[in-house]
Amino acid sequence: MKPTITTYQYNYITQQVDDLVSAELSVNDKQVLAAVLAKILDRITPLLPMDEPVAQTFVTQLRAERLTRAKAAKLIAPLVPLVIPFPQLTSKQLEKLFRKVKKLKQPSWSAMHLHEMTYLGWNDGGSQKKYLVAPYQGRLIGIQGELAPQTVKGVCAICQTIGNVALFLSTTKSSGLGTYTKKGNYICRDSAQCNRQLTDPQPLADFLTVVRPQRKK
Template structure:
């Protein structure tokens, strides 16, 4: 079967299963654990492909009254083949997205799990820059910006989660010849972690609408 689960849905499923495990560890009442389990299944089953054997095994594995974190991690990994991966772009494809960058630092593809990426982001610490490739209006776009080396605890503009964030400043062209606007947003220092926390696409779309290059 072709993958049907989006990466942000996969993150949401992962979040729900981890919450279920936390409930199992903290709630002693059997009936209450049953309620939490039923609520979890109600939230994630609609996101899974109907009649797929992997999905069925995954759901069955959530049925026991107790679930360890190790067992949960194995279950979550089981459905990874059902997730639509982020495309692995060639050097040429990336260069086309960042035409004005003469020496584009490439992302470390070997360290990335494409099944967990709603967007691609990597840091160029030497030049204090960050590069983002993300889907926007049916196509991939490239965003670059200055990335402050200072890290603080704050709210990420992309995943809307409190964590280690840095100031990302992009420059976009506005109406009028030669008129530019600088946009500053705090986003996760670690884009892989940000992706794992990204459970719905609207915040990313809103962020891209502000920082994307204007033609």
């Protein structure tokens, strides 16, 4: 079974199934439910490798069963092997991405679900830093920035979802004369939660364009 689904597509499929469950728990009209199911299948079927038995079974069961939250979780679980996971980087690979960081705090890989990750993000509470590793223009880049201690309710620039966000600022330009340019935006403090909510990679790419260091001309 070859992984073909991106993590954000998997999140989108999960989100659509959650919407179907919500409809089935709140609506009794069979015609309305049939219309909701048809719309959701139109959205997610093109993302699935329908030549795979796992995907075929998933769609068949989605049509046949009236779902609960528990049933939906069991239905989605077999799709995980079809998801392209985020690569688990070695310590040396991470250090190479953050050459200027002398004592890089390593992320806790054991607590991460790689099939849910479009990007890697972890916090260093001691230094009020946040580290991001994300795909950008065909390669992985590493970005470090200051993460404000204050958490507010707002829209995350990466996942475009309302939640607990904090201001992330990175140094994008240095004049060499002691002056710096810092840019950033509000993003989810919890990167794992952010990843689970991310269904479109474009806002992430836009955010990286803003906060990545600029090359000296």
